[in-house]
Amino acid sequence: MEDLIKEFSWRGLLQEHTPGLQDQLKRDKITLYVGFDPTADSLHIGSLLPIIMLAHFERTGHKPMAIIGGATGMIGDPSGKSTERQLLDEFTLAHNISCIKSQLARFLNFEMGNTRLLNNHDWMREISFLEFAQDIGKHLTVNYMMSKDSVKKRLGDSSSKGMSFTEFTYQLLQAYDFLHLFQNENCLLQIGGSDQWGNITTGIELIRRKMGATAHGLTFPLITKADGAKFGKSESGENIWLEARRTSPYKFFQFWINTSDEEAGRFIKMYTFLPKDTINQLIEDHRKKPHKCILQQRLATELTRWVHGEEACKSALSASRLLFGNNPMTSMEVLDDETFLSVFEGVPRAQISIEDLQKGISIIDALVEKSGFLSSKAEARRALKERSILVNRQRIDEDLILGKTNIREKRYILLQRGKKSYFILEVVKT
Structure with missing residues (x-):
């Protein structure tokens, strides 16, 4: 990838960038960053694009930095939001930061030294409010900050309660991040989603006014599904997280x-x-x-x-x-216990005693009396004659007697009628 801008363009990863960036990337190996605010204890698939962008830069010899928003995460970015975020307590914030650091380390190589992981709380805590107002705030006018879309949309929304001063300062804090990294890490580029363009350019402007220097910005598009729905959520509306305990x-x-x-x-x-x-x-x-x-x-x-x-x-x-x-006869044994439960999450279930299974249970009793999966013995016999009943994905006959050999992972028996109707018998000791 000699030309990253061309690479990002054909991949659909490029929204806009500052003039001169393409030539800079061809000429030099630069330091750049993306910020991740710890608003939850896991990133989700919406966070994958900035991670992928950093990985592309990492793979081509540049010096990417992932910045955890230990300070900015206390406020919350108003970009793209119609209401103010709930402020996080110190314990929750520390937990989220720890989880996200571990997560990012799975995707980026922080061991080799070229890619780094930093926390903006490490430099934000060193500056007082008066110092910030005097040294940083004086360089950007309220008029300039009000012109940003994240501010105009919130103030122009009749259903919104407005914007607190806390949220209003967010773009200035993000700009200070860029200035600090420019001064101390020779960071020349900030990357973000298209809704971050206003915050990124505020940082570029602060660097220009305070340092008389040029910095760059690059954004990638915010993704929606083909039907226009927000990307990153399942059909039921839940986020698709990168952490296995949240999304299997x-x-x-x-x-x-x-x-x-x-x-x-x-x-x-x-x-x-x-x-x-x-x-x-x-x-x-x-x-x-x-x-x-x-x-x-x-x-x-x-x-x-x-x-x-x-x-x-x-x-x-x-x-x-x-x-x-x-192949409907594929063995259930290919699934470990965790995957089995994940696959059949939400499937109705009933308990059945191991003692009953040791004695043996007719399949009709299992389908009706022991589970309630089917409503009557007549319905069960009809389904069995149609050969539409499966146990652990194996098609069975009317004379089957359920026993200990039918238990998978010593805990479950999966009943099935047709292609889509499932029921789980959970084996317990009485």
């Missing part, structure tokens, strides 16, 4: 599998590091055989492997093939 690797995998063809064609450029020739070939293969979901499969595999690791990716892929593949 299986759910993460399925989010990308469920993207439309148009979305998959965009996202495989933006969210993977696959080269152009490979991506173009995948797009062409998908065009010829769209029913095979080639783009979605590769997108989901690449991202799940990168975010959750090889083993979690294999487990998620196995679970997906188990549920949606063409």
